[in-house]
Amino acid sequence: MKLLGIETSCDETAAAVVQDGREILSNIISSQVDIHARYGGIVPEVASRQHLVTTIPIIEEAMAQTCWSDLDGIAVTIGPGLAGSLLVGVNIAKAIALAHGLPLLGINHLEGHIYANWLEGRTPDFPCICLIVSGGHTDLLVMRGHGDYLALGRTRDDAAGEAFDKVARILGLGYPGGPAIEQAALSGDSTLHRLPRAWLRGSDAFSFSGLKTAVLRLVEGKGGLGAADIAASFQEAVVDVLVTKTVEAAKRLGAKQILLGGGVVANRLLRQSMAQRSPLPVLCPSPTLCTDNAAMIACCGYFHLKAGKISGWDLDIAPNLRLP
Numbered sequence: 001m002k003l004l005g006i007e008t009s010c011d012e013t014a015a016a017v018v019q020d021g022r023e024i025l026s027n028i029i030s031s032q033v034d035i036h037a038r039y040g041g042i043v044p045e046v047a048s049r050q051h052l053v054t055t056i057p058i059i060e061e062a063m064a065q066t067c068w069s070d071l072d073g074i075a076v077t078i079g080p081g082l083a084g085s086l087l088v089g090v091n092i093a094k095a096i097a098l099a100h101g102l103p104l105l106g107i108n109h110l111e112g113h114i115y116a117n118w119l120e121g122r123t124p125d126f127p128c129i130c131l132i133v134s135g136g137h138t139d140l141l142v143m144r145g146h147g148d149y150l151a152l153g154r155t156r157d158d159a160a161g162e163a164f165d166k167v168a169r170i171l172g173l174g175y176p177g178g179p180a181i182e183q184a185a186l187s188g189d190s191t192l193h194r195l196p197r198a199w200l201r202g203s204d205a206f207s208f209s210g211l212k213t214a215v216l217r218l219v220e221g222k223g224g225l226g227a228a229d230i231a232a233s234f235q236e237a238v239v240d241v242l243v244t245k246t247v248e249a250a251k252r253l254g255a256k257q258i259l260l261g262g263g264v265v266a267n268r269l270l271r272q273s274m275a276q277r278s279p280l281p282v283l284c285p286s287p288t289l290c291t292d293n294a295a296m297i298a299c300c301g302y303f304h305l306k307a308g309k310i311s312g313w314d315l316d317i318a319p320n321l322r323l324p
Contacts, residue, residue, distance in 0.1 A: 193229060
């Protein structure tokens with residue numbers, strides 16, 4: 001069973017063909033990072049206009065080795081994300097599905113990040129604790145089976161990836177913030193500045209706004225401090241909270257595995273710390289499959305199709321969509 005996945009939720013235009021929800025036949029990603037870097041962040045109108053230019057060529061490239069008659073469905077991200085960007089992908093997916101008589105599958109972007117763990121030949125065991133960490137989301141969930149989720153906690157303010165971007169801007173490290181902070185931290189001392197952790201005892205929720213403010217006050221109060229040391233201390237604080245709360249939830253709920261997903265999971269310290277501190281097996285996609293991509297959308301679409309969850313032609317975007 002082959003599915004075409006289309007992903008345009010933010011500033012990456014992506015298309016992929018995945019077979020049987022496991023084997024990636026193609027996975028093409030066109031990034032807009034250079035376009036948005038000049039503004040220090042994503043400009044929604046610019047992103048949607050770029051998707052208009054890029055999506056069809058990216059789909060054609062992804063389909064270069066696959067015949068349209070061989071496809072069994074079209075999976076497309078419907079949210080969460082930028083409304084204008086989502087509209088481009090959904091309307092193109094509808095047109096393709098209608099033209100070729102294929103099932104249309106609307107996919108939650110966050111669920112796609114979880115299903116990236118089914119790619120590259122792996123099969124997770126249920127129940128799993130899932131941590132989704134990206135620029136707009138920091139969510140902790142229990143996955144009891146395919147399509148069966150229980151939300152444990154979300155960020156109450158800034159998402160982890162958002163905090164990375166804002167702190168990188170404070171430190172003058174550029175955009176995108178995640179890779180910039182990680183690179184700077186390599187030459188920094190994470191023990192030099194003891195930054196706060198918002199543990200929110202008795203809750204599985206997260207909060208990173210106070211940490212971001214603490215970095216700002218540190219920079220304002222003591223000019224000339226090394227950006228590398230602050231970056232390392234900040235990264236250590238974020239990773240400490242993410243790992244501790246995830247491992248505690250996994251132990252408490254008797255999970256069999258921990259699944260990671262989202263762009264921030266490409267961070268090496270987070271991957272290493274979770275693997276070292278968790279008593280359970282930890283699965284995380286390769287870095288390319290952590291960031292926004294269409295292979296994860298096609299993979300998720302495969303399991304939706306198997307369960308008969310086919311969308312109608314009235315499928316619409318949901319910019320504020322949550323999971324579950």
